[in-house]
Every structure is written in structure tokens, then in C-alpha cells.
Amino acid sequence: MANKSTKEPSEFREFAKELNESRRVEGELLKTFLYSLLSSIVVIGILYFTVFKSIYNFIPKYGFYIFFVVLTYSIIIPSIRQVRAYKRFACMSGMMIGMTSGMIAGFLPGFFIGATNGMFWGSVFGMSVGIILGIWNGKSCGIMGIMEGLMAGFMGGLMGAMSSVMMLNDNIRAASIVVFVISVVIMFALNYMIYKEMKSNERQLKESQFITIATSVVLTLITALFMVLGPRSAIFG
Amino acid sequence: MKNIWMIAIIVVIIVLFGAFFIRGSDSLSPVKNVLSSGQVQVVKLSVENGKYVMNPSEIRKGVTVRLEADMSKMPGCSKTIVIPSFNVRKSFTSEDNTVEFTPDKAGTFNIMCSMNMYKGTFTVLGEDGTKASYVEKASTSGTTGGSCGMSAGVSGGCGCGG
Numbered sequence: 001m002a003n004k005s006t007k008e009p010s011e012f013r014e015f016a017k018e019l020n021e022s023r024r025v026e027g028e029l030l031k032t033f034l035y036s037l038l039s040s041i042v043v044i045g046i047l048y049f050t051v052f053k054s055i056y057n058f059i060p061k062y063g064f065y066i067f068f069v070v071l072t073y074s075i076i077i078p079s080i081r082q083v084r085a086y087k088r089f090a091c092m093s094g095m096m097i098g099m100t101s102g103m104i105a106g107f108l109p110g111f112f113i114g115a116t117n118g119m120f121w122g123s124v125f126g127m128s129v130g131i132i133l134g135i136w137n138g139k140s141c142g143i144m145g146i147m148e149g150l151m152a153g154f155m156g157g158l159m160g161a162m163s164s165v166m167m168l169n170d171n172i173r174a175a176s177i178v179v180f181v182i183s184v185v186i187m188f189a190l191n192y193m194i195y196k197e198m199k200s201n202e203r204q205l206k207e208s209q210f211i212t213i214a215t216s217v218v219l220t221l222i223t224a225l226f227m228v229l230g231p232r233s234a235i236f237g
Numbered sequence: 238m239k240n241i242w243m244i245a246i247i248v249v250i251i252v253l254f255g256a257f258f259i260r261g262s263d264s265l266s267p268v269k270n271v272l273s274s275g276q277v278q279v280v281k282l283s284v285e286n287g288k289y290v291m292n293p294s295e296i297r298k299g300v301t302v303r304l305e306a307d308m309s310k311m312p313g314c315s316k317t318i319v320i321p322s323f324n325v326r327k328s329f330t331s332e333d334n335t336v337e338f339t340p341d342k343a344g345t346f347n348i349m350c351s352m353n354m355y356k357g358t359f360t361v362l363g364e365d366g367t368k369a370s371y372v373e374k375a376s377t378s379g380t381t382g383g384s385c386g387m388s389a390g391v392s393g394g395c396g397c398g399g
Contacts, residue, residue, distance in 0.1 A: 020240045030243050037247065041254055063258035070254070119352070168317070168351050170328065233353065 015195045025085035025203055026195050032078040035209045039216040040070040047224055055228065062228055064173060065112040068180055069227070072108040073219050075187045076101065076133065077212055082194050083137050084211070087204040093197045094141020098149030100190045101137035104183050106130020106156025107163075109223055111179060114161030115172055117226070118233025122161025125226055129219065130156045277337070278302045280359075282318070282348075283310035289318070289348050289357025298343045298361050306334040317351040322373055326351070344371030 018026040044066060052058045083089075083097055110126020117125075134149025167175045281292045282304050296302050306316070306329040317328040320338070323346070327336040340346075340361040349356045356375070363369055 030240055030247070034243060034247055034250075037250060041250065044258075059258065059260065063260070067255050067258040071251070165352060166314075168326070 011196060012192065014199075015192050018195065024195075024199075025082050026191070029078045029082065029191055032081045032209065032212050033074050035212045036077040036216040037070065037074040039213045040073055040220040043217050043220045044070060044224060047221070052224075052228060058228070062116060064176070065116055065227060066224055068176055069109065069112050069223050070220060071180065072112070072183070073216055073223075075184055076105050076108075077215055079187060079190055079194070080133070080137060080215065081207075081212060082191060083140050084207070085203050085205050086194070086198045086201060087140065089141045089145070089194075089197065091141050091144050093193070094138060094145035095148040096193065097140060097190065098134050098138020098145040098147075099152040100186060102130045102134020102149040102152030102154075103156040104130075104186060105133035106153040106158075107160035108180065108183055110157040110160025111164045111176065112160075113223070113227055113230075114164035115168065115176070116228075116232070117230060119161050119165040120233055121226075121231055122164065123158045125223070125230075126157025126160045127154050128157070129223075130154065276300050280304050281307060283307040284312060284315045284355060285310070287355065289315070289355055291348070291357065291359045294358075295360045295362055296340060297366070298340050298364050301337055301339045303335055303337045308334055314350045314352050315355040318348060319351050320346065320348050322346045342371070343367075343369035344373065346373045347375055 015026065018024055019029060021027045048058075052062075079097070079101060083101075089097060106126045106129060108126075109129045110122045112122075113125040114122025130153025131150055132153070134151075134153035135146050136149070138145030138147075138149030163175070163179075164172060278296050278300050280296060280302055283290050283292075283306070291304075304318075304325075306318075308316075308329060308331050311329060316330070317326075318336075319326050322342070323338045323340055325336060325338045328351075329336075343361045343363045345358055345360050347356065347358055358373075358375075360368065
């Protein structure tokens with residue numbers, strides 16, 4: 001027991017060190033975050049100057065949520081790169097990866113869309129994104145991970161939208177920040193878990209940042225357009 | 238060392254992006270009480286049989302309305318009202334049970350709780366007192382007159398604060 005408690009911090013220190021190296025995929029996580037962030041900001045910038053700028057009250061109404069949507073995808077996408085780099089995981093790890101990815105990718109978009117478009121559309125959107133990303137990451141261990149991603153995306157999407165609608169008149173913005181910070185911690189913990197489980201394994205796939213950029217662009221584009229121009233429930237006018 | 242620069246760049250980008258997109262978001266606060274000046278129509282709001290009841294149910298266009306909620310008859314999530322047509326959104330408490338707004342169009346409009354469970358309607362008459370033919374389309378989602386899975390007329394909550 002004493003051994004374990006002294007071992008844990010050193011493993012985490014190793015992980016922190018790897019974040020600064022370029023030997024393993026962990027050394028690319030920050031770069032992936034930056035690529036995703038920049039891609040999403042470019043998409044939002046183009047949308048803003050072509051479509052959104054003319055919308056009355058756009059910034060006060062949607063600015064806060066769009067800002068967090070961009071950050072949301074930036075914290076989720078590095079884990080996709082990390083999972084793809086190792087390709088195959090043991091069932092237990094793969095299930096945890098599918099569940100975490102599906103849950104966070106469902107909850108946060110569901111939460112932000114729910115706050116602007118209502119519970120039904122927030123749920124539908126959150127479930128769609130959560131299920132797709134949950135399956136994508138969960139398939140690294142086969143059907144069990146796929147099932148886990150599917151279920152977590154389903155649950156996260158519903159819960160995210162429901163939570164935001166219930167908090168609409170009760171500090172929704174503060175709640176958004178709290179929820180986002182917790183999600184950042186969870187995604188970082190997932191990155192650490194993947195490192196811990198796979199540190200003795202070789203990297204299987206070394207790829208460019210094309211998937212990072214493409215995924216960020218597609219997700220940000222769809223989410224922003226859905227949030228601003230998409231359907232909404234009656235109470236959101 | 239290279240990561241310190243990357244982190245610094247990320248922080249700067251987030252701060253700049255955030256400063257641009259979050260500015261002015263305070264004006265989004267859901268309730269904007271209109272200061273009453275001159276004539277004010279006082280309307281009592283309560284929930285009866287799972288529906289919002291406004292008394293009187295007819296108000297005049299262009300005249301400020303002060304909606305006073307009877308908190309003893311406002312169970313669960315009915316305390317948070319939404320009137321989409323006039324951009325009114327308010328959570329009543331026992332200390333703050335009024336909201337003011339000025340109807341700028343005539344017709345029959347919907348009032349609902351923020352979860353679209355409790356519903357009701359009220360009529361805005363024209364400035365000359367005539368009734369307009371416009372009727373706002375009622376939302377089809379939610380339970381009619383119910384209260385979050387409870388039978389009509391039963392007071393209580395819905396797992397959302399009541």
C-alpha cells in the first residue's frame with residue numbers, strides 16, 4: 001500500500017514530463033489543443049463576419065456559449081488523437097475511454113445548445129455529438145467500447161440539455177463555467193489514464209493534424225450554425 | 238520549455254477570444270424590469286388546476302403591466318415564468334414576486350413556466366380597447382396543464398425546486 005502511494009505521484013510526474021517531450025503522442029496533446037482551438041476560432045471568425053454580425057444582439061445572446069463551445073471541442077479532440085495513436089486498448093480502458101468521451105462530448109454541447117435552443121433540440125444535438133464521438137473513441141476496444149460510447153453519449157446529451165434548461169433562471173452562466181472546468185479536469189484525467197495504461201506500448205499511428213483540424217471545423221461549424229440559426233423550442237422564441 | 242510558449246499562446250488566444258465574445262453578455266440577464274412611470278396595469282398571477290391564471294386576463298397594449306405572483310399558489314417550477322412574445326423571463330421568490338413589461342402588440346399570448354409544463358394565456362387589447370384576432374400558436378411540447386408528471390391541480394414540485 002505504501003509502495004502504491006509513492007508510485008502514483010511519480011507516474012504523474014512522468015506524464016507531465018511527457019507532455020513536454022516529443023517522443024510520444026502525449027507530447028502532441030497541447031499542440032493538438034492549439035490546432036483545434038485555432039481552427040475553431042477561424043471558423044467562428046468567418047461565420048461572424050459573414051453571417052452572425054448582422055444578427056441583432058448576437059454577442060450578448062450567443063457569444064458566451066459560442067466561446068465555451070470552441071473550448072469544449074478543443075479539450076475533447078486531443079483525446080481522439082491520443083486514442084488513434086495507440087489504436088487498440090484493453091476492454092476496461094476502451095470502455096472508460098468510450099464512456100468519458102461520449103459523456104463529455106454529449107453533455108457540454110447539449111448544455112450549451114439547451115441554453116439557447118431549448119431542451120428538445122439541446123438533447124438531440126448533444127446526443128448526436130456524444131454518440132458519434134463516444135463510438136469513435138470507444139471502438140478502440142471493440143463492441144464493448146462502442147456500446148459504452150453509445151450509452152454515454154445518449155445519457156450525456158439528455159443530461160446536459162436538461163441541466164441547462166433547469167438552470168436558465170438560476171445562474172446558468174456560472175453553472176456553465178463550473179461544468180466546463182469539471183469537464184476539463186475529467187478530460188485531462190482521461191489523457192493521463194491513457195498514458196498510464198499504454199506507456200509500455202509503442203505508438204501505432206503517426207498522423208498529421210488533418211483529422212484534428214477537420215473535426216474541429218466540422219463540429220464548430222455545425223454547432224454554431226445550429227445554435228444561432230437552428231430550430232428552437234417555443235419558450236426560446 | 239517549448240510548452241511554456243505554447244501554453245502562453247493558448248492563454249493569450251483564449252483571453253482575446255473570450256474578451257471579444259463574452260463582452261456585453263451581462264445584458265443577457267433574463268429579466269429586465271421596466272420602471273413604471275405613469276399608468277400601470279396590475280395583474281395577479283397564480284396557478285389553478287395546473288394552469289396559469291392572470292387576473293384580469295385582459296390587458297391594454299402600450300401600458301406597462303405589473304405582474305404580481307401569488308407565491309402561495311405557485312408550486313414547483315411554475316415560479317419561473319416565460320412570456321416569449323414580450324421577452325419576459327423571471328424567477329419569482331417570496332421577496333421578489335413582481336415583474337413589469339410593456340406589451341407592444343395586441344392579441345392572445347402564451348405564458349408558461351421555463352420547462353413548458355405550466356401554461357396559460359392572456360389577451361392584450363388594442364390601444365382603443367378592441368380585441369385583436371392574432372392568437373399566438375401554443376407550443377405542442379410538454380404536458381397539457383400537468384405539472385411535471387403530476388396530475389392537474391395538485392400542488393407540489395417536479396423535482397425542480399418545488
